[in-house]
Amino acid sequence: MAGHVLVFAAGELPPGGVPPFLIEAASVVLGCDGGWKHAAQFGLDVTAILGDLDSVGQAPAGVPRIELPDQDATDLSKVLTWCETHHAGTEVHVIGLDGGRLDHRLAAPAALIEAKSGAVLHLGGGDLRRIPPGTRVAVDAEEGMVIGLHPYGEVAIAHLSGVEWPLSHAKVTTGTRGVHNVAKDSTVQIEVASGDLLLSRSAVHFG
Secondary structure, eight states: OOSEEEEEOSSBOOTTOOOHHHHHTEEEEEEEGGGGGGGGGGTOOOSEEEESOSSOOSOOTTOOEEEOOOTTSOHHHHHHHHHHHHSTTSOEEEEOOBSSOHHHHHHHHHHHHHTTOOOEEEETTEEEEEEOBTSEEEEEOOTTEEEEEEEEEEEEEEEEESBSSOEEEEEEOSSSTTSSEEBOSSEEEEEEEEEEEEEEEEEEEOO
């Protein structure tokens, strides 16, 4: 399937604006519960609305609603899990994560871990993605882009290159060690041997 899945969460859109490619290349548009309301300002039709459906509001007639009732997970986590099943192999991008309740903002990155999702979360300061263990991943970058590593528990990093401070066969754990690395190339190469790791790309460039 050409294009990517674009998920509108129910928070605020990135204050710096939405990257145009997210709108232009979307082939499937999902509303995470009340997040469907964001789609109209971009002239997008919502393919489906998903979540526990407790704050959908007056959604357009004819838009399918898919109830995901598990109360032990956030709507975002459930939608990401659903995408892994129903749109496997397709890029998933999420916007609408800024502002709102503090617990929801803090839980959004953890949803990538919980759902074992390959989605990219777009926030006001940049974006965030999970690095799946067992394979080398190439992440697009620009020289001077700030790259952050955010481990959940202990993580074994087999390889990190294309940055000012590369790593090889290193163990990191929850903390601040991986904050503020800097891209030195157009691609950052990273391989996680084991553990749960998120990688952030900052919208602020240095150098």
